[in-house]
Amino acid sequence: MPTQFDPPSGTRDFLAAEYEKREWAFGELRSVFRSYGFEPLQTPAFERIDVLLGKYGDEADKLVFKILRRGEHEASGEADLALRYDMTVPLARVAAAYGSQLPMPYKRYAIGPVWRADRPGKGRYREFTQCDVDTLGSSSPLADAEVLCAHHDAMARLGLTGFTILLNARQVLFGLLEVFGVPEELGENVLISLDKLDKLSPAEVISELTGRGLAAVRGAELVGAMTAPDATDRIRTALKGSDLGLAGLDQVDEVLNLVSGQIPAERIAFTPRMVRGLSYYTGPIWELAAAGVPGSIGSGGRYDHLIAQLGGPDMPGTGASIGIERVLMLASERAEAARGRIDVAVPVLAHDLAAQSFRLAGIARAAGLRTSVYLGSSGKLSKQLRWASDSGARWCLIYGSAEHAAGAVTVRDLASAEQRQLPLADLPDYLRNPAGTEDG
């Protein structure tokens, strides 16, 4: 049951373990994108409200978090700013604002939170991280292939293996509508129904198509071709009857050719039934599916007019969006390799020895070890050793009156409980190479 101390509905506090897992993943993603020459971009958390609203329709507008005007205008109840809803509207604004200051084509990635006032649910948050990689200003299929390879490499870098890239092109879909005789005015709705073939049975989709006004025989033919065991071959053959379809096939084959050798062949497949719901795609489209995960874990494609529709300059674009919250769940094993909180714990056995213990901690840190000094009020070694052990440390540096008299320090291995006394002067070398001394 939520209490007054929980974070707001649909948001999360990330304590150390979860934060480090996420930060590790973001670091790996940045590294992959950098290796392709994509540049980082970070825009403010909020935009002027007119920049955000009206870009994705009324339903999306309802999900935007709006910020009240301030000062004397607060009482008006009006909003003048809003939290960003995605990374693409800010990209369009940046493309308009910086124009010639940006390298062209502009290859950028963005990793950061976005906010949507969706009903919170399992795996669905109101504050969640988006991770986008896009190229603006190039019509070349190489740009599509580059984004797709970066997308693939990012998933591989996070340790994901059981995923498949479903590849298609919008023109393939338009070609299909043509050769299967779908009336033009039904086209967009028919595609929306076909998109459900990964969730609904063929019969259910046929029934939905009929409900949308498509002749039953046409719907059955179309769905039959899309779901046959040799669907890909049948569709390839059928598309020869449409110029649009052939152009789409060419796009798919060009991308497949470009990425061969960089994306293992068994991980990518031409998938004619894959539609992508979003009508702004204009060329190749792809979706990443992971075994056991409903829906996609990422997607992308070419959108040659979107930036202009979002208020930016008219330039071609292609990009991918990684469903990082889902991916993080899949990548959890690799990320769990997080280390203990500290390497070295330093007890403090008497007030007049505190300064020396504090100095020992500094020496351990200088040797590259995460080190914490005891900050509690107990003077008992047994209690402080329990603290050391709880904190995940491997070593304790003990400095009591005996060590003080001898000009020495006792190093305790918390796993084996073995102790050895060293001259103080030897500690830095010992800490830099304890394995050589202990395990060697």
Place this chain on the structure above:
Amino acid sequence: MPTQFDPPSGTRDFLAAEYEKREWAFGELRSVFRSYGFEPLQTPAFERIDVLLGKYGDEADKLVFKILRRGEHEASGEADLALRYDMTVPLARVAAAYGSQLPMPYKRYAIGPVWRADRPGKGRYREFTQCDVDTLGSSSPLADAEVLCAHHDAMARLGLTGFTILLNARQVLFGLLEVFGVPEELGENVLISLDKLDKLSPAEVISELTGRGLAAVRGAELVGAMTAPDATDRIRTALKGSDLGLAGLDQVDEVLNLVSGQIPAERIAFTPRMVRGLSYYTGPIWELAAAGVPGSIGSGGRYDHLIAQLGGPDMPGTGASIGIERVLMLASERAEAARGRIDVAVPVLAHDLAAQSFRLAGIARAAGLRTSVYLGSSGKLSKQLRWASDSGARWCLIYGSAEHAAGAVTVRDLASAEQRQLPLADLPDYLRNPAGTEDG
């Protein structure tokens, strides 16, 4: 003049160069805090409005960005959420929410944006990054010393050298008020005036003190002692007349003793005139001053009741806050060592050679080099070489029809314009060790 495409007033877009400088600095700070065993904490961008308001007074409440209720409640013009104003209120909430799940003492750092509807100005933003490091649950002076050393090390890691740590303790200030005969009811106001001694002349401060109701002779004595060339000695002597003052001196000396050997002596000084405006401090306090920078570049101190005042559990605390926006300006030289955008540029000389060029880019990336393939529409080598050069690349991998026929690739050094042709099979080794081949 701002245009519709600029980010909202007081916020910034971080393009690649600026972003990488900031990300470098944040990474260094994380690394220092980790080395002390501080854990990361990340809380949501917004909190429930009742968690935020009423914590720092009416003036602060006016600067909070408030978020409109959603759906049917939007028309009410009421806010139920607000963007975080600092990192300490969320810390108090987290301490209350997770209690025994947190290690105790709880040592955490937080680096992230906060939002304040201040009037934007030079170096003053409405969205800016705060960087805080705090220890909750320990009354030990070691905790103060640990935070202070981490604060110092963080500045040193960013390459700052010309900074001084002004150290004081609240009890020193209370002792001063006592021995200089300041009436108790004037105490807090007198401290606020003394705090201005780094900006105003002694005479101006004396006049302000008189205006606040302090006898002119008392004000002159107090300011005279604080600004004398031997101020520190005079104050040390004077404080012997007050138990509070002596306790404060003990705190200062204990911190100085603990940090000696880890903070160079010339970088830290007992500074009795340093007040820190914030009344919630209860023990040692410090401020970092940098030559040529007005105001402080960071500050910290012990605040044993603040967490309870902010709605959290009643536990002692000590912490530092780094003025990261100012620090970044000082650290700019070190951060400017950012590399060019890419290492290797790969022209595409003919459509039927594109796939091979794309593969060469993959080989360069696998060798650890940031690599970009030409995405434009020109087929001319000269134009593509200009692109390569503009993009900051060091090498070009050229694959034209001659190379295709020879099973080779031409590697061009963009600085020297030297070229050499290699068998394709030799490229991976060559890229891994070009220096050994070229410069060696």
